[in-house]
Amino acid sequence: MTIEPSERVETVPPSGIRRFFELAEEMDDIISLGVGEPDFSAPWAAREAAITSLELGRTSYTANRGRRELRELIAENVDRRYDLEYDPDEEVLVTTGASEGVDLALRAVVDPGDTVAVVQPSYVSYVPGVIFAGGEPLPVPTTKETDFKLTTDALYDAGADEADALVLCYPNNPTGATMNGAELEPIAEFAREHDLVVLSDEIYSELSYEHDHTSIATLPGMRERTIVFNGFSKAYAMTGLRLGYALGPPEAIGAMNRIHQYTMLSAPTTAQYAAIEALENCDDAVREMRQQYDRRRRLVLSRFEEMGIECFPASGAFYAFPESPWDDSEAFAEALLEEEHVAVVPGTAFGEGGEGHLRVSYATGMDDLKEALDRIESFIS
């Protein structure tokens, strides 16, 4: 016999990034601006804490929700930075990357047939996550006209007022857009009015360059209907350690933990020790990395402007989302890769509203970044 994949799996196409990845992997000496993770390593103090935990033999499971010490630090940290108040025992869940948190939340709150509005262009996991959870994804496209910020017009146009839940991510992957408190206010009002559960992926919260990050959960009436996802991957350059957390009301976190305790048991123990150190002692490293990203961001935006490539002023994460010089962004990205050995990701990989754009990651050292920009410039001229 052969093992037939389930219908659930068959309905989800393979990641659009995959094909491009295979093309890029075949080539030598490419400079990649297609990477969705920091080019830094985790701060040494955090790595050393992980090593020490291994030397001490800390290799067993932790509590399902994560080590209490870590949950307390997370609660203190989000309170100090974002005015988010959550009880470490009832309202914090340590997950295997923020991705696990999103998956758990979708499975914990979505019933079969429920509609989940997904703001797009978006990170590649949300739509498949909705489908795996048995829900119906409803794309809510955002456009360059609003600097890829979500508006209530976009929500109404997509019919999200009929949806059961809304997934959003600011600062945004892939666009680099951010939303401040005033811009989130009407979205919060929409969610209250139409009774939506909000899943807010805030993994890039430390990488907001023009204004302090505001979590939608801090707006009036939002805490009880919002689940926030964050983690250590981006701010602390700990992607491979796979550690994130979810914050939400006790019933939501409890439901997520019920899945998590059976399917994951607990998030990686070594990573939890690294994360404790990260929260206690690595603020300076985060600040330093943010500053480096910000300088690269300004360089990239200036260079695009000088080259005549249209690009809205991306203000978060480590992405710019310029317009593709050719209408067909896939064709452009492929030609750029073949001719100039520079990899960028076509916007089509990120759902509706992505076509005609390119995701350009500046999580790359300054020398390579400048070289890649020079090559893009020579390619289009």
Place this chain on the structure above:
Amino acid sequence: MDLSEELLELLQENARYSIDDLARMTDAEPEAVEAEIERLESEGVIRGYQAVIDFEETERERVRAVVELNVTLDRETSYGDIAARIVQFPEVRELRLVSGDYDFDMEVQGDSMREVSHFISDKIAPIPEITQTVTHYHMDTYKTQGIVLGDSDEDDRLSISP
């Protein structure tokens, strides 16, 4: 962070950034960047620009040593006076007054151990105020001026990731 502070950081990171790139990175006009760097130079904040060299990778041999110096002072002679004489020698790369068991921390460079040893015994030790020298030759350098020497790490990230 104001412009001069940011420029100092960037130039310490890479003194060969072009004026245009510095302007792009700091969101300033190239003219403003150029003027600010000139001001920092003329006011003596920026004293020079140098390459960070890994001499292990060169043909020519260099010998470097850290030398601890103890001195005695009198009414007519201050630390500054002694330092003013020592810094004149081109062999001396660094000289600092330090706290602790000895007074000056001096770094010297020469083409051979013999040359460096002779320099210390013939030029430094005879200075009347110097009462003791302890020389430590550099055996290997792992990090200098904030830059880790040795093979650079490969970027092992996936070339494309979501």
